[in-house]
Amino acid sequence: MTRSPDTTRATKAGRSPAPDGVRTPTTNVWHGADLLGTRGVPAERLRELLTLARARRESPAKSLAGRTVATVFFEDSTRTRSSFTIAAQRCGADVVDLSSKASSANKGESLADTARVIEAMGVAAIVVRTSRAGGAKMAADAVACPVINAGDGAHEHPTQALADALALDDAWNLAGSFDFGGKRIVIVGDLSHSRVARSNAASLTTLGAEVVFVGPPAMAPRSLGGALGVRVSHDLDAELAEADAVMALRIQLERGAGAMLASSRDYRSAYGVTQARADAMKPGALVMHPGPMNRGVEMDPAVADGPRSIVIRQVAAGVAVRVAALEAVIGSTAGNA
Amino acid sequence: MNAHPAAEPLLIINGRVLDPASGRDETADVAIEGGTVRAIGPNLDRSPAARVLNAEGCLITPGLIDPHVHLREPGQTHKEDIASGTAAAVSGGFTTVCCMPNTAPAIDTPEMVAMVAARAREVAACRVFVVACGTQGRKGERPAEIGLCATAGAVGISDDGDVIASAAMMRAVLAETARAELAFMQHAQEPTLTVGAAMHAGSVSGALGLGGWPREAEELIVERDIRLNRAIGCRYHVQHISSGGTVEIIRRARSEGQPVSGEASPHHLHLTHDTCNGYNTLAKMNPPLRERTDVDTLRAGVADGTITVLATDHAPHTAEEKSAAFADAPFGIIGLETAFPLYAEALVHTGAIGWPRLIELMTVEPAKLCNLIARGLGTLSVGGPADVTVIDPDLAWRFTEAECAGKSTNSPFLGRSLRGRAITTVVGGVVRTERERAFART
Numbered sequence: 174m175t176r177s178p179d180t181t182r183a184t185k186a187g188r189s190p191a192p193d194g195v196r197t198p199t200t201n202v203w204h205g206a207d208l209l210g211t212r213g214v215p216a217e218r219l220r221e222l223l224t225l226a227r228a229r230r231e232s233p234a235k236s237l238a239g240r241t242v243a244t245v246f247f248e249d250s251t252r253t254r255s256s257f258t259i260a261a262q263r264c265g266a267d268v269v270d271l272s273s274k275a276s277s278a279n280k281g282e283s284l285a286d287t288a289r290v291i292e293a294m295g296v297a298a299i300v301v302r303t304s305r306a307g308g309a310k311m312a313a314d315a316v317a318c319p320v321i322n323a324g325d326g327a328h329e330h331p332t333q334a335l336a337d338a339l340a341l342d343d344a345w346n347l348a349g350s351f352d353f354g355g356k357r358i359v360i361v362g363d364l365s366h367s368r369v370a371r372s373n374a375a376s377l378t379t380l381g382a383e384v385v386f387v388g389p390p391a392m393a394p395r396s397l398g399g400a401l402g403v404r405v406s407h408d409l410d411a412e413l414a415e416a417d418a419v420m421a422l423r424i425q426l427e428r429g430a431g432a433m434l435a436s437s438r439d440y441r442s443a444y445g446v447t448q449a450r451a452d453a454m455k456p457g458a459l460v461m462h463p464g465p466m467n468r469g470v471e472m473d474p475a476v477a478d479g480p481r482s483i484v485i486r487q488v489a490a491g492v493a494v495r496v497a498a499l500e501a502v503i504g505s506t507a508g509n510a
Numbered sequence: 511m512n513a514h515p516a517a518e519p520l521l522i523i524n525g526r527v528l529d530p531a532s533g534r535d536e537t538a539d540v541a542i543e544g545g546t547v548r549a550i551g552p553n554l555d556r557s558p559a560a561r562v563l564n565a566e567g568c569l570i571t572p573g574l575i576d577p578h579v580h581l582r583e584p585g586q587t588h589k590e591d592i593a594s595g596t597a598a599a600v601s602g603g604f605t606t607v608c609c610m611p612n613t614a615p616a617i618d619t620p621e622m623v624a625m626v627a628a629r630a631r632e633v634a635a636c637r638v639f640v641v642a643c644g645t646q647g648r649k650g651e652r653p654a655e656i657g658l659c660a661t662a663g664a665v666g667i668s669d670d671g672d673v674i675a676s677a678a679m680m681r682a683v684l685a686e687t688a689r690a691e692l693a694f695m696q697h698a699q700e701p702t703l704t705v706g707a708a709m710h711a712g713s714v715s716g717a718l719g720l721g722g723w724p725r726e727a728e729e730l731i732v733e734r735d736i737r738l739n740r741a742i743g744c745r746y747h748v749q750h751i752s753s754g755g756t757v758e759i760i761r762r763a764r765s766e767g768q769p770v771s772g773e774a775s776p777h778h779l780h781l782t783h784d785t786c787n788g789y790n791t792l793a794k795m796n797p798p799l800r801e802r803t804d805v806d807t808l809r810a811g812v813a814d815g816t817i818t819v820l821a822t823d824h825a826p827h828t829a830e831e832k833s834a835a836f837a838d839a840p841f842g843i844i845g846l847e848t849a850f851p852l853y854a855e856a857l858v859h860t861g862a863i864g865w866p867r868l869i870e871l872m873t874v875e876p877a878k879l880c881n882l883i884a885r886g887l888g889t890l891s892v893g894g895p896a897d898v899t900v901i902d903p904d905l906a907w908r909f910t911e912a913e914c915a916g917k918s919t920n921s922p923f924l925g926r927s928l929r930g931r932a933i934t935t936v937v938g939g940v941v942r943t944e945r946e947r948a949f950a951r952t
Contacts, residue, residue: 212717284835305835306719307789326837327719371719400716 203501207313207320210329211376219338219376220351226339226490226497227349235265236500240297245287245312246272246323248304252464252488253323253333257300260495266503269296284308285315292316297503301325319502327366332498333463334372336491338380341418343490344459344483354381359412361444362422362471363392364405369463370422374401387412388444391433409444410453418459421446421471437470446472451481459483517545517939520949521556522900525565529572530870531889540570542896545939549892561949563934565900571869572890573605573636573897573937576846577666577876578695578749578773578821581607581638583629585614590826590917592626595846596635598824598916600942602846603932605897606637606887607824608880611648612671618643618654620662627663636937637887637897639880641666644683644694650674653682660690665880668695670749671796673731675701681738688744693771693879695747698731698756699723699797708837710752710783710798718789720836723798725753732756736763736770747879748772750823752797754807761816771879773819774808776845776852777922781805785922789836792922795825796841812871813862819879820871822849826918843921848909850901851928859929865903900934905946907931 202218211219242261246254254272261268271291284303288311291299298319301312306326313320324330341358342351358377364370364386374384384403386393398405406412413419426437434440441447446460451473454460460472460481468474477484520542527538527550539554540547556562581595590598592609599607609626611617617626623640630638642659646652648669656667667687673696674680687694704727709715711722732748736759739746751757751772763770782801785793793799811817825842832839853872857863863871877888886894908927911919935943 285833303835305837307836310789311835325719329719365716368719371717394716396712397716400713 204504205319206502207309207322208331208498208502209309209313209320209322211331211334211372211379212329213375214379216379219335219379222335222494222497222501223339223342223351224349225501226335226493229496229500230493233263233496237261237297237503238265240503241267241269241295242298242300242499243291243296244268244270244272244300244323245291246270246302247284247308248302248324250302250323253302256488256491257323257495260492261499263492263496264500266297266499285311288312288315288320292318298499321498321502324368326368327371328368329372330368331372331376332491332495333369334376335494335498336487337373337420337461337463338376339490339494340461340483340486341459343486351380353377356382356417357385357415358382359385359387359409359416359419360422361387361409361419361446363424364388364397364422365392365394366425367422371401373420374403378402385412385416389434389440410450413450413454416454416458418461419446419454420461420463422463423465424467424471437467441470445470446476448473448475451476451479454481461487463487517542517896519543519557519560520896520936520939520941521554521560521562522565522570522898522934523554523562525568525570525900527570527890528866528869529890530866531572531874532891534890535866540890540898542898542936542939545896547890547892547894547896547898550890561951563900563947563949567902567904568933569865569869569901569903571899571901572873572888573935574603574850574872574899574932575606575876575880575882575888576604576822576824576849577608577819577880578670579607579609579824579846580612580826580842581609582826583613583626588917589828589831592630592638593633593635594915594917595824595826596630596638598844598846598914600635600935600937601915601932602849603899603901603935603943604636604846605899605935605937606639606882608639608641608665608876610641610668610670611643616643616648617641618646618648618659620655620658623659623662623664635942636935639663639665639882641668641670641695643667644669644674644687645679648672650676650679653679653686656683656686656692657690660692664692665882666693666695666747668697668749670695670697673697673699673701677734677738680735681742684735684739684742684744684746688742692881693745693747695749696731696735697749698728698735700727700730703727703730709786709794710800712783712801714783714786718786718836720786723796725755725800725804728753728797729755729759732759736768739768743769745769745771745879747819750775750778750797750821751808751811751817752778752800752804754804757807757811757816761811761814764816771819772811772817773821774812774817775821775823776849776856777843779805779808779812779856780852781922786836790922791832791834791836791839792843792920792924794836794839794841795843809856809860809862812857818871818875820849820853821876822846826916827920828918829920832920844914844916844918845921847913847915848921848923848928850932851930852923854903854930855928896936896939898934898936899932901930902933902946903930905929905931905933
């Protein structure tokens, strides 16, 4: 049952790679593979996807015309599902949404069953979100078609991390090098429960950046640093001085580690990206948030809408990387599914 | 035990008879007749009526005892039942198991104790003793009828699977258990520290995004209970120790003369949280697999006499149940068939202890814990019950699903090459397991 930590797989077992002569050279490696996470994915593969995202942003292609993509969300999501839907449509694919919040569908076995049933309907790829860590892998293990993880519990959310990397490359005028060497990125919030933080820790580090996790001890335990290969700090002010970008995460005060917080104002006083903290950052340093945002808690409204913010660029980049992800894993074999 | 072939005269010859209770350790024969041990000694008379087993190169030990198994009957017999669970037991060399009361319904009344015991007499392949609940329905809200359960034959008290979270309730249960002259067996898990926990809180849970079960959750309960028990003096036993810190707490309490003991399971003596990588639900157990330091401390705790009991926590679950997402899959693994070679590998082959001590930890020590000494169990004595296990300590074999005698195969040790195995298990003079070498007429 164990598998290497590499969260993508080149080609699933028992399946021929791709019909001869119809593969696009840029998507050779990803074709037929799952995109389950960023951890363990080599830099060249991340850059390949990100380069494709940039290319398709300039010149859209109906590369998936006649193909069908299924979005299967077992957990509430408006933005990510919409983003995948728009991305699939931009590639010319049809999208069928089979989302269900029914709690039984969140359980593992029915997740595998659901994936099998959807595959049998003839889809080219399945985009899945579950509240269970490892849920996307369970779906991927159950089917032969590629699976894209749109978030599995507190584990991974790879397309969000790729979107953040694309937005950073744009904002830093790196012209598609995706080389973040020398950059320091602070991620602040509930790291323990954040799949965005885990995916970003892996991809940003692989692309050369130094990542620092900052949060209250209940949300940013020291052990997390060793697990993810990042530094952990509980002092936002000290870390912001040297940061090239700060990414604030949504705080869920009502549950999880949030229940251990005194109040939103108490959190904001220590860990909010306030105007004063933004003012103290280096010139040109960026402010990010994957959304949805509690304005005035993890970030002041003036900061979110201010000159340092690339929050909206992150959203746009999200569609671009999802176009690339779908095209890469499905392969632009126009026609038969 | 069920009405299997009647007890017949047996003679086991030329083995290393290892009976820690009496101190016997010599090459000798064991003669069995009418369900009892007739004689022990070198070169016994080979009665022509007896079937003979040549145990040369093998250990001849008192029947092994596992004080912590889940037989799942009544109520969860899709996972296991008394017949299948005891089939696994005798396959692994066990002649006695003590079953935990987290069945459906829970074993929390004298009627339930008697019913399970009666059912075992009908269908079981080995001796089954019942551990009864500390609180009604294992809910932790009201004490169970501990005294009546003891009278009905319960050999220990536990809410295993759940802790008794309330200190006030724990004090009441300890007092009642002391009055019944039984041991209380605690599943030590502070509940507020383990909300949503699926595995050890550490680097692997951090990477996998799974809820963590910190060591402190076990240690706090053990510290609390030992403090509560000072004024009560109940025999207090910590089940399935997972944390090195717990070993130290027990060591200190024992050095102060407190009536405290603890048990180690095969998986906690071998595996770490890394086994959970890939969301391997066969490595999901409660308490969880921890780190190398904990494994080493547990082994050291066995070596220095802090941990005096070995117990499998045999916990069958179906493949369907274990195929759920990690967070949803049930805790626990089976353990009866693999227990002996895994203990041997962790403890004897490493030099931590010798064979006599290992057998002591698997016979007389659990017999003491569960008041089985008075029943003549845990030792080989002339006139006593003929519960005998013959073990080839060097037999090499591979553990596969085909080797599982029970209903479930949920083990992280599947595929592992093992050394040492019971080749014969005799329960009350009846041969229940016979492999590699067979009894023969002379």
